[in-house]
Amino acid sequence: MKSNVGLNWANGSFVNVSVNFQGLPQKNDLAEITDKVKAAVIAEFKEKPQQLVVGFVIKP
Numbered sequence: 001m002k003s004n005v006g007l008n009w010a011n012g013s014f015v016n017v018s019v020n021f022q023g024l025p026q027k028n029d030l031a032e033i034t035d036k037v038k039a040a041v042i043a044e045f046k047e048k049p050q051q052l053v054v055g056f057v058i059k060p
Contacts, residue, residue: 003019003020005017005020006018014047017045019052
């Protein structure tokens with residue numbers, strides 16, 4: 001599933017990561033998705049952000 005990622009740093013601290021997915025997942029539940037996102041962010045940036053926001057974009 002395609003995603004958009006946004007990052008915020010402040011004074012050298014990793015503050016916020018936002019991950020927005022295009023649509024709702026068909027095969028994974030929310031807990032699985034958040035665990036995978038958290039692991040991927042920590043692996044990629046070698047640091048934990050203060051907060052991690054996961055969202056889903058849906059068409060009205």
